[in-house]
Amino acid sequence: MxxxxxxxxxxxxxxxxxxxxxxxxxxxxxxxxxxxxxxxxxxxxxxxxxxxxxxxxxxxxxxxxxxxxxxxxxxxxxxxxxxxxxxxxxxxxxxxxxxxxxxxxxxxxxxxxxxxxxxxxxxxxxxxxxxxxxxxxxxxxxxxxxxxxxxxxxxxxxxxxxxxxKSLKNQYCKRISPCCGGILKGENKSCEQAVRQIMQNCTRLRGAIRTKASRTVSAQLHNSTFLPEFEKENTELECAARERPTVDNLTLYYNFLKRINKEKKWLGG
Structure with missing residues (x-):
């Protein structure tokens, strides 16, 4: 060769x-x-x-x-x-x-x-x-x-x-992220761009869920069972995604927020 x-x-x-x-x-x-x-x-x-x-x-x-x-x-x-x-x-x-x-x-x-x-x-x-x-x-x-x-x-x-x-400061390669075409729609993005975009999407989803949940009667009476459970699981998944933004960790966090938003469990308390 x-x-x-x-x-x-x-x-x-x-x-x-x-x-x-x-x-x-x-x-x-x-x-x-x-x-x-x-x-x-x-x-x-x-x-x-x-x-x-x-x-x-x-x-x-x-x-x-x-x-x-x-x-x-x-x-x-x-x-x-x-x-x-x-x-x-x-x-x-x-x-x-x-x-x-x-x-x-x-x-x-x-x-x-x-x-x-x-x-x-x-x-x-x-x-x-x-x-x-x-x-x-x-x-x-x-x-x-x-x-x-x-x-x-x-x-x-x-x-x-x-x-x-040339520099160890570069932590992301320039390849197209494996998340493109999956949890990340639209244009192909590099790994660094994908991490930034997915975390922004997660932040928006998390904010929407908090806003909707805070408007329920139970939340306003401070006896919501949904919010403490959501915050606990969200914190664990968000920390993992930020500390180690791997494809698996980001996918797990994003899918968690999408599922919560779809199921609307805050309406039950």
Whole structure:
């Protein structure tokens, strides 16, 4: 495989599979890493090792006695070994910064030899790597580029995908939010825009519910059972959505307010 990385885009070519992929450079590493996590769900280190062992057993015996999970990524079969390799560097972290020395250690650990340095670096912030043999090496090449140009890897607070950025202050990627087309209607919005819009929608819904509930007789007599229960649950969900504005937390909070507004339970007290 060959890879050409520029400031804007990364092009990966697999001549054996006769395929080519062009991806935004800031998203490329994260796209590959998140693909591994998505296709190999709930894989811990033991599960990945077992999966690789099962594959080897099947290859040696010629029988599918121990079914092994696999899928193709960039034209290469992945069974969890790449995810296992990068697991220690990224699991449980919100941001990662690699120096060239760090990447060299990763390169040695991944057994890259003659193909570990770019074949060219030019003034337009681009690099080319040739003769990469697997997905792990493609990811190491991307890390080399990020380290060389001082880019950091950050896990988006909203969609959870990794992206490269010049500053750790950037907490959201520029991808389209997974909430678009779901709880967020209308135009496609980036993760940061989506978080802002959804929280504004929730604030309006919450205010409408409070206003309607406060007008009931029970509320005015200070014996409403609805308001204390609503405020308690709202506080928990709102705090979670503000502290960790993930797709799940925002969806849970928004759907809670929509359900309450639709059911009009304040009319019962």
């Amino acid at each position: 060959n890879i050409c990385i520029t400031e804007q885009t990364t092009t990966i070519r697999n001549d054996n599979a006769q395929c080519q992929w062009t991806i935004k450079t800031e998203n490329c590493f994260g796209l590959i890493y998140n693909s591994l996590e998505r296709h190999l769900p709930n894989f811990n280190e033991d599960a990945i090792v077992t999966n690789c062992i099962n594959y080897m057993r099947n290859a040696m015996t010629g029988k599918d006695i121990h079914p092994a999970t696999s899928y193709k990524l960039l034209g290469r079969v992945e069974r969890g070994h790449t995810l296992l390799f990068f697991h220690e560097y990224f699991d449980g972290k919100e941001s990662v910064v690699f120096s060239l020395q760090d990447v060299d250690k990763i390169r040695i650990a991944s057994r890259m030899k003659s193909n570990y340095l770019p074949v060219s670096i030019n003034e337009t912030t681009s690099m080319e790597f040739d003769d990469l043999t697997n997905v792990t090496q493609v990811m190491v090449a991307l890390l080399y580029y990020y380290a060389y140009y001082g880019l950091k890897l950050v896990k988006c607070r909203h969609c959870g995908c990794w992206f490269a950025t």
